[in-house]
Amino acid sequence: MAIRKLQVGMAGLGRVGKLHAINFLQRTPRAQLVAAFTPDPAELAWGKLNLEPHGVTLYSNYDEILKHPGIEAVAIGTATSVHAEEAIKAIEQDLHVLCEKPLSTDVEVCKAVVQAARKKPHLKVMCGFSRRFDDSFRDAHDKMEQGLIGRPSIIRSQTCDKFDPSGFYVEYAAWSGGVFIDMSVHDIDLTLWFFGDDVLPKSISAHGITAVQPELKKHKDYDNAVGIVEFQNGKIAYYYCSRMMAHGQEDTTEIIGTEGKLTVNGNPQRNLVNHYHSGGITREVPPNFMGRYGPAFVQEANEFTAACLDNTPLPMKLTNAVKAVEIGSYLQEALVTGKQIHFDEIGRRIEKAQL
Amino acid sequence: MAIRKLQVGMAGLGRVGKLHAINFLQRTPRAQLVAAFTPDPAELAWGKLNLEPHGVTLYSNYDEILKHPGIEAVAIGTATSVHAEEAIKAIEQDLHVLCEKPLSTDVEVCKAVVQAARKKPHLKVMCGFSRRFDDSFRDAHDKMEQGLIGRPSIIRSQTCDKFDPSGFYVEYAAWSGGVFIDMSVHDIDLTLWFFGDDVLPKSISAHGITAVQPELKKHKDYDNAVGIVEFQNGKIAYYYCSRMMAHGQEDTTEIIGTEGKLTVNGNPQRNLVNHYHSGGITREVPPNFMGRYGPAFVQEANEFTAACLDNTPLPMKLTNAVKAVEIGSYLQEALVTGKQIHFDEIGRRIEKAQL
Amino acid sequence: MAIRKLQVGMAGLGRVGKLHAINFLQRTPRAQLVAAFTPDPAELAWGKLNLEPHGVTLYSNYDEILKHPGIEAVAIGTATSVHAEEAIKAIEQDLHVLCEKPLSTDVEVCKAVVQAARKKPHLKVMCGFSRRFDDSFRDAHDKMEQGLIGRPSIIRSQTCDKFDPSGFYVEYAAWSGGVFIDMSVHDIDLTLWFFGDDVLPKSISAHGITAVQPELKKHKDYDNAVGIVEFQNGKIAYYYCSRMMAHGQEDTTEIIGTEGKLTVNGNPQRNLVNHYHSGGITREVPPNFMGRYGPAFVQEANEFTAACLDNTPLPMKLTNAVKAVEIGSYLQEALVTGKQIHFDEIGRRIEKAQL
Amino acid sequence: MAIRKLQVGMAGLGRVGKLHAINFLQRTPRAQLVAAFTPDPAELAWGKLNLEPHGVTLYSNYDEILKHPGIEAVAIGTATSVHAEEAIKAIEQDLHVLCEKPLSTDVEVCKAVVQAARKKPHLKVMCGFSRRFDDSFRDAHDKMEQGLIGRPSIIRSQTCDKFDPSGFYVEYAAWSGGVFIDMSVHDIDLTLWFFGDDVLPKSISAHGITAVQPELKKHKDYDNAVGIVEFQNGKIAYYYCSRMMAHGQEDTTEIIGTEGKLTVNGNPQRNLVNHYHSGGITREVPPNFMGRYGPAFVQEANEFTAACLDNTPLPMKLTNAVKAVEIGSYLQEALVTGKQIHFDEIGRRIEKAQL
Missing domain, CATH: 3.30.360.10 (Dihydrodipicolinate Reductase; domain 2)
Incomplete structure (x- = not known):
């Protein structure tokens, strides 16, 4: 019996993105970080140094990471302004989504993410409130x-x-x-x-x-x-x-x-x-x-992973994020x-x- | 050289009144509690037991305590509704006043106390905010x-x-x-x-x-x-x-x-x-x-007493109380x-x- | 019914002696500090300034303070080396004694104080352990x-x-x-x-x-x-x-x-x-x-006073001090x-x- | 450039052994837990459930785990009485050793471990004091x-x-x-x-x-x-x-x-x-x-691993453990x-x- 690991892609490698990337890479035993995306050259350089040697493929185009072979979930830690758009795209690609808070600073945009998620009830879509x-x-x-x-x-x-x-x-x-x-x-x-x-x-x-x-x-x-x-x-x-x-x-x-x-x-x-x-x-x-x-961010990565792999309920509702x-x-x-x-x-x- | 002690009368012997009375009686070396007033029979009985043996004269009429021989100051710890009236009467009798907070729940009534005090700038009139x-x-x-x-x-x-x-x-x-x-x-x-x-x-x-x-x-x-x-x-x-x-x-x-x-x-x-x-x-x-x-109430009694005896400024302005x-x-x-x-x-x- | 106050003399006006003197003078309602002894000129000067105006008689000879008219108790706060001798003298003069710790640094000398106290069971003799x-x-x-x-x-x-x-x-x-x-x-x-x-x-x-x-x-x-x-x-x-x-x-x-x-x-x-x-x-x-x-020193003065006036047991045994x-x-x-x-x-x- | 991971075997799966095993398996990114040994059937059952699915080979014979293909280091968390013997055997097999404290309850036995380690200065031998x-x-x-x-x-x-x-x-x-x-x-x-x-x-x-x-x-x-x-x-x-x-x-x-x-x-x-x-x-x-x-145990596993892989000094001397x-x-x-x-x-x- 071999252990199945959730194939995760990380979007964004800024301050919180780096943290999520390292957590999925090293502190989430049931997940495997397989890909990372960032449009930022400095962040990309950090990825080359810290992620690539562990077998993580880097992308500078968001649409491409969604097509990474075998990818099952995306963690979104980019700028707030693109959270919702990226989340919706991932959902449409049939990927689980862990999105940094807030989904958007605009309530209507937040609701659009909820709408997209509702259409795919088999997906786990969570907005991460670390506390x-x-x-x-x-x-x-x-x-x-x-x-x-x-x-x-x-x-x-x-x-x-x-x-x-x-x-x-x-x-x-x-x-x-x-x-x-x-x-x-x-x-x-x-x-x-x-x-x-x-x-x-x-x-x-x-x-x-x-x-x-x-x-x-x-x-x-x-x-x-x-x-x-x-x-x-x-x-x-x-x-x-x-x-x-x-x-x-x-x-x-x-x-x-x-x-x-x-x-x-x-x-x-x-x-x-x-x-x-x-x-x-x-x-x-x-x-x-x-x-x-x-430690709460580590716990979040692990619980999101478990919910995706085991198809169990997420610990918080997406509507609360709205x-x-x-x-x-x-x-x-x-x-x-x-x-x-x-x-x-x-x-x-x-x-x-x-x- | 003998120590001169401020001759103090206490108005009100309820919860806070008792505390002030004991403080002026036993924990304010430069003050002497000489009289106490309360209209309440139970409080009066407490006074007979706890104050009278120390030479404190008891009154059930507020006007009379103001005429107690040698009285110099009144501490007011009665019901809030009579604070202002009693304070003004005491001021008019040329007595220093330490009044429990608030002067009144009505701002205009508070102002009347300030007015009365302004006419007698030689008197020390303080509203006690214990903190x-x-x-x-x-x-x-x-x-x-x-x-x-x-x-x-x-x-x-x-x-x-x-x-x-x-x-x-x-x-x-x-x-x-x-x-x-x-x-x-x-x-x-x-x-x-x-x-x-x-x-x-x-x-x-x-x-x-x-x-x-x-x-x-x-x-x-x-x-x-x-x-x-x-x-x-x-x-x-x-x-x-x-x-x-x-x-x-x-x-x-x-x-x-x-x-x-x-x-x-x-x-x-x-x-x-x-x-x-x-x-x-x-x-x-x-x-x-x-x-x-x-201990703050004890300190208050002592500082009020010192200000009266030494004619030094009170530690707080009466107008602040308003x-x-x-x-x-x-x-x-x-x-x-x-x-x-x-x-x-x-x-x-x-x-x-x-x- | 007038309040009877314990007539107390203070021996020693050093660091702890001053504290005891002020406590008996101002923070022990049932005691009256009537006399103080110190052989030290600087301490005597402090006493003239701080105690004499309150009616406290000063002595530079220990034997004389013991004869102060009406004295009932002595608090001893002199140098440790004379604690025992002074305590014994006071006991022999039929005075209650509150002695600073230790009675002596010599166990045998401590025991001599206990012996002296045993002969006068009506006296209250306490070694003050403030805690x-x-x-x-x-x-x-x-x-x-x-x-x-x-x-x-x-x-x-x-x-x-x-x-x-x-x-x-x-x-x-x-x-x-x-x-x-x-x-x-x-x-x-x-x-x-x-x-x-x-x-x-x-x-x-x-x-x-x-x-x-x-x-x-x-x-x-x-x-x-x-x-x-x-x-x-x-x-x-x-x-x-x-x-x-x-x-x-x-x-x-x-x-x-x-x-x-x-x-x-x-x-x-x-x-x-x-x-x-x-x-x-x-x-x-x-x-x-x-x-x-x-505050513990104040409490000590008050409890010692109460035990003397009311002839109630002291809160601690003298033998423990030994x-x-x-x-x-x-x-x-x-x-x-x-x-x-x-x-x-x-x-x-x-x-x-x-x- | 692929990441090289230290190949670690775990000896002992009791209370502390389990903790070390999980730490090397899941919380030590530069290490790979490849084998575990325990003579205890209950512990072995735990290993089958929790370690084997992750590719960890289980042994009930200590000598055999030392011969596990590619093994580079052994963590010893067995009973204290066998710590030293197992450590020495591992050293003799040219393996790095992380041994739970104490090396032995007998000073002379402790010294024998130090002696064995001195003969192989290229090995990292550490007694883990978690604090x-x-x-x-x-x-x-x-x-x-x-x-x-x-x-x-x-x-x-x-x-x-x-x-x-x-x-x-x-x-x-x-x-x-x-x-x-x-x-x-x-x-x-x-x-x-x-x-x-x-x-x-x-x-x-x-x-x-x-x-x-x-x-x-x-x-x-x-x-x-x-x-x-x-x-x-x-x-x-x-x-x-x-x-x-x-x-x-x-x-x-x-x-x-x-x-x-x-x-x-x-x-x-x-x-x-x-x-x-x-x-x-x-x-x-x-x-x-x-x-x-x-968290200190996790840190210990990571620092031991780094010292082995990078041939850098261990954070503490083995002689201190003696x-x-x-x-x-x-x-x-x-x-x-x-x-x-x-x-x-x-x-x-x-x-x-x-x-």
Whole structure:
């Protein structure tokens, strides 16, 4: 009996793409990375050095990787703007798809991916929200399901990145969809996971500032923003996103129930070391998402692979990925217009959109 | 050279009144508690047992305690509804006043106290926000002033009480002014302290639920609420108040600056004990405000006394107490009406009030 | 009914003496500090400034303070070398005694105090081990008594001071009795409290170094030492004492039982503030014993006073103070001689003492 | 250019053997697990299910696995009693060796392995002390090397396992070498790493109890033991090992220097979740070494593989593995005999051994 391995192609070899490629290559025992695509020469060079020697074929044309002999699945880690198009093409080629979040910054485009996937129910199409694969979030979710906190009622969740002085995020803001879609979409996805994906918004408020990167204003974006989503069923989620942290990445989530509370990463730390010195006691913090979620990405690759090979359900619904972007868009609209948004009892927008 | 002691009268011997009385009696070396007033027979009985043997004269009529021979100052810890009236009477009798927060739940009434105090500039009139006297908050404020976090830009602050199943808070809600005035007023006061008391609101949002005490709705109040105050100068404060905590009191504050962050009580704890057991490692949490702020109340009594005796400035402005209630009222209005509130560049309300 | 206050005299106005004096003067409602003695001119000057205005009579002769009109109790905070003599004199004058630890560095001298106290059973004679009055230690002891950790079997306890570069401790070592008597005596006292005062030693080992103050060697002392006391009943306590800490004072205690563990001060901290900065997250540590045990000293003064006034039992036995010094002396001997010490089943020394 | 992979055979498929096998199979990209040996039928069955489908050949005879075509390295995870013999056989067959700790519980047998390895300097022979591959210990070591704590002077290190009520450890004690060799050998290895492998012992003390497994006495072993090793160069290490923890595994190490301190795992935790409930705030603890050191074992397999393939130095010396067992044996002797052990200035034992 020989082991069958899922034949995977990687689209995009940027920061997250490289991570996925290495994970499928070396940390996903049931998968075999057979091909990689990137239009970027520098990324291609990296692929030649790090992937080709392991037998991975490189492509600079997306359509071609889809025709790689024996390919069964594509992981998409390219720029957000092409996620949906690439996902749909792969689906049409009868390939399983693991797509980086978000499917698109545009809700209608997200829905098109869902439509394409619906036509091919035998395919596994997943939008990867890495926190769903993190040990700590899973443990918290298990504890909630066991009833340890009663009825979950309030979620506080933040995505806070270390300040990047390079100016990268100013340009990035031109097409990122804004902080609530780019960053808080993770917190919104967690909300759907902990509150249930049937929650309907009742009203949404958001406020933001540009404390360290005033240039963001030209793209109508912010470097710090706070938003509140009140749901129809007497639940509230509130979010903070920031790109200004001095100390590193700090994503903290609290799930507050009628009989208890669960926190994830309330005390950020890079490892188990504390340094005692004349100024006190210091511990370090992960500098970025890889320091915090590295193992979760590995877990994601493995679970996606298993679902494809064994034809078992994916751990999350594709429609949630649309809903998360939708709520993110509302928050972003509330942020930019300075107006609260309201919804009726079945979740239909009451005021006309302003953006 | 004999030590002169400030002759203090205590008005109110309820939960907080008892605490103030004992503090002035036993933990304020430069003060002498000479008299106490309460209209409540049970409280009077407590006074007979605990104060009278120490030479404290008891009164059941407020006007009379103001005429107690030699009295120089009154500490007011009665019901909020009579704070302002009693404070003004004491001022008119030429007595220093330490009044429990809030001066009133009505901004105009608060202003009347300020007016009365302005006519007697030689008197010390202070509204006691206990957190201003807490070691940890002071240390955080010092560190901010030293520039350790750059420019403070975002404040997250919560006042969360242990759930009280007695139903007390439902009745209390009838006249408490609502959760943002009753609870978050402390967080708002901290905001004025850390951001500066010249901050002007730009827009305010608030959302709330009644997760465990649906009866609160009849008083238009909530047991969990989240609010955001955006200020004109590019700063944001966001607040969470709750009366639903299973574990005890948890007041947490974060001051987030352009170059760092300070947290106060990010890891609540009752003392320095940890219990390691088969379920993990557990530490306890203070059950109420006295477990958290006991020493701050003592410090408050001592600093108020010193200011009166030495004619030195009080550690906080009376006008801030008005401003905190004002912002709390806006938050409460936004909460109850479900409408965002906006202000022009000099802080004037744009829309007409809805309440 | 007027309140009767215990008339207390303070002997010694050095570092700890000042603390006791202020505690009896201002933080012990049922006591009145009426007199203070010190042979030291600088301390006397401090007393004139800080105690005399409160009606405290100052003495530079110990015999005279004992005759102060109406004096009922003496708190002794002078140099260790005169503790016992002063305590005995006070007892002979029929005064209650609160004596700083240790009674003496010499076990026989300690026993003489116990003998003197035995002749006057109506007097309250206590050797103050401040940790017995600390909230956290009391909570840990309560939890142990409730059976939360099964049968306590191992104690790890350390007394670690911030490094003092002044050279003070080198001279101090000439008469301190050595680190195990001067510092670990607190940990030994805790051992007697948690294991029971009937424990008998079975064998004792100790090792030490002079890492930062080699001059200590001339007084046969060490700046870091580790010792183990194995008891007859299958229990072990192990101690670490150090005067080398860079970060502040760090006294940590673990009580390890057959079904759980309790720690006290496993995470030292000065207050509830955490500073997040580009190097990580930092909290400060108390610089000295006052930052850690200040409230315990107040509690001690109050409980001693109550026991004297109400003729109730003291919270700790005087004989324990002897036993703690005795075990400390054995550890010190083991440390200096480099030899393990053994005891028979009723706790009698097997080898002849080497010191 | 194709990737060359180290051809690895696994000896032993018990608890640790399985872990190594899976690591070489799936988490060591440059290695290929080609063969596995175990004399145990149950382990063999596990191998058939989990290894054979991946192309791993199974052997029930150790000599045969050494002749597996193309095999280059053997990882030894069998019972301690056969470690040395198997290692020597593999070396003689010109194979690289990664051997689980300890090489043997007998110092002379350990030395025989070193002798065998010395004859084949082209081979990589390593005794795996997993903590050397742990991120946190490495970070602490780096910080020490950067001078952050001055001169390291005191090490406190403990290896504490969750209580196993099955009685397994009573039988295991018959041949484990005793707690100091079986458990503290890790702490001793860390001591050699942090203090330098040239440290020479000066004196050694140890004490132990059997608090929960009195049957251990028949094998002259203990379930809790404390030992001190004083070194010639003015350094001290002290160890605690226990098999009695209620809460899980708790290995804590402190490196105390003249100018600061580093702790590793001072606050044990299973993940980043905290549960707030009516009894306080609880976090869980890893139940066993895999929960704490899982990633370190993966790192170990990868670094061993790289050293073999690239002929680069191993991250640790084989002789240290002997020295660690030697010091562990002295501690064990001091524990069992109740006698302190002394060494002269060049580290030679002064008294005659008692065991």
